[in-house]
Amino acid sequence: MTSLAIAANGLRKSYGDKVVLDGIDLAVPAGTVFSLLGPNGAGKTTAVKILSTLISADGGDLHVAGHDLAADPQAVRAAIGVTGQFSAVDGLITGEENMLLMADLHHLSKREGRRVATELLERFDLVEAAKKPAASYSGGMKRRLDIAMTLVGSPRIIFLDEPTTGLDPRSRHNMWGIIRELVSDGVTVFLTTQYLDEADELADRIAVLSDGKIAAEGSADELKRLIPGGHVRLRFADPAAYRSASAALREVTRDDEALSLQLPSDGSQRELRSILNWLDSVGVEADELTVHTPDLDDVFFALTGPTGSTSSTSSTGPTVPAAQNDQSKETAR
Structure with a gap:
């Protein structure tokens, strides 16, 4: 347990008769990027909300940063940061004021808060825009400010729920660089994304969520080898x-x-x-x-498509149907 930043066993959540998470298991080693993939409505955001203490689970043994989620949610909150699908930036105040507000929420002294805000604004290349209203920022700048605000409390685990949705390709690549820097500093990143190339590029391990269950889990290369056609x-x-x-x-x-x-x-x-x-x-x-x-597109369609498998993983790996298309990624040797 101590080597895992996040450990979930039998995580369940339903809304009425709709089962969203049907007893899933997650194990995220510290200092890695773990990506949860799945179609819209698969339960990715629900999993993030539960593990970040925003909503409660219906069942499961859940530990985040070594703390029991049910018994000590406050300790979990002190160890994590969350950047959701939609920016938490207040557009009516400046970028610097957003940072200082976050420092106040973390009960930092004014001197310490200003020091942390200055360092993070520099790190995320926002110094020139710091005095401008955040409403004037581009989408990529708002996302950078969003993550900078998340880092004010020095979290060791960060939940990034579709952090690059709506960004242009250059801003997405800049965000990838930021995520790599965070992990190099020892931060654990729990990433949900709709962009399969993003998971392929960043994640140490990937879990594919379908119909409330984990259909397959492994590194990108391991998942690709599950699909026939290579x-x-x-x-x-x-x-x-x-x-x-x-x-x-x-x-x-x-x-x-x-x-x-x-x-x-x-x-x-x-x-x-x-x-x-x-x-x-x-x-x-x-x-x-x-x-x-096969690429992650093939894996995704095979596992979550109309004929996709939702069988659970085992020591020999999940049973995976043939990919629904013939696309392949060619790598010259």
């Missing part, structure tokens, strides 16, 4: 080498015009090494090897 493509410049390889390999798809062979593969290092060792053993050299793996 393969390795070998291309040859020498027709003789192509014929030799195609004659020797089993379960291979040929493209005689392109002189390329396609082999089913999960893209793991072990399988790639096996293919390269086999080529060496028969004295055949491929001119190009490319690895094609």
Whole structure:
């Protein structure tokens, strides 16, 4: 428990007859980014609200920052920060005044509050705008101010509920840099997002929420390997080498015009090494090897689509249906 920033066992929440969270388990190691994915209405925001003490759970053994959520919610609040989908910035006052107001709420002295506000405004590149009304800020600036306000209390765990929704690509990438900096400082980030590339880019572990259950959990690479369709493509410049390889390999798809062979593969290092060792053993050299793996879009659609699985994870991993589309991500080696 001590190595986990967040530990939830059997988390349940219903609204009337609607079951939102159906006994889910979450384990978030300290100093990592954990991303909760799911379609709209899957219960991502409900999970954040429960774990950040904003609403109560119907059941479950829940610990955040080592504190029992039910027995000591005040201790949990003292250890966390929350940035929701919608900005908590007061647009009628300046960015600096927003920061000082947050310092007052954390009961910092005026001197300490001003010091912390100044440091955070510098860190988030908001010094020039500090004296301007927050209503005049761009979406990206408001988001940066939002997170700066969250950091006034020096939380060790931060809940970011869809923090980049509505931001332009440049502002999103800037926000990614901020999240990486937080984690490098030892902060744990619990991230919900609708952007699959965001989870792929940032998260150490990802859980996919569907129909109130965790459909699958793992690193981005582990989740991608659950979906069929991965393969390795070998291309040859020498027709003789192509014929030799195609004659020797089993379960291979040929493209005689392109002189390329396609082999089913999960893209793991072990399988790639096996293919390269086999080529060496028969004295055949491929001119190009490319690895094609399903991306998180494929995983998401397979797990949450109309035919998606909601089976729970196990030591051997979840049962996952075939992806609903044929898209793949190509990585040249």
